[in-house]
Amino acid sequence: MSTSDNDEPSPDDKAPLWIYVKKIEKQARGGSWRFECKFCSKTYVGSHSRVVTHLLQERVKGIKRCL
Ligand SMILES: [Zn+2]
Numbered sequence: 001m002s003t004s005d006n007d008e009p010s011p012d013d014k015a016p017l018w019i020y021v022k023k024i025e026k027q028a029r030g031g032s033w034r035f036e037c038k039f040c041s042k043t044y045v046g047s048h049s050r051v052v053t054h055l056l057q058e059r060v061k062g063i064k065r066c067l
Contacts, residue, residue: 017051040067 021035027045035051036043044050057065 017055018048020055021051037066 018035020039021037024034024036024043026033030047032045032047032050034043034045037051037054039055044054055066
């Protein structure tokens, strides 16, 4: 029996929330993106953690939370 199915392919747990926003353009520096939230149609600039913050409101640091 082969019960070695332990390594499930982790579905991009690096940046799963990019699917909820639209990348508009990469910023020149800092690895940030200008992105548009598909829920509130507003644009923000920041890295993926910014998206996470916006969507999940994990820690609100100067970015508006989503609707
Ligand atoms: Zn939003």
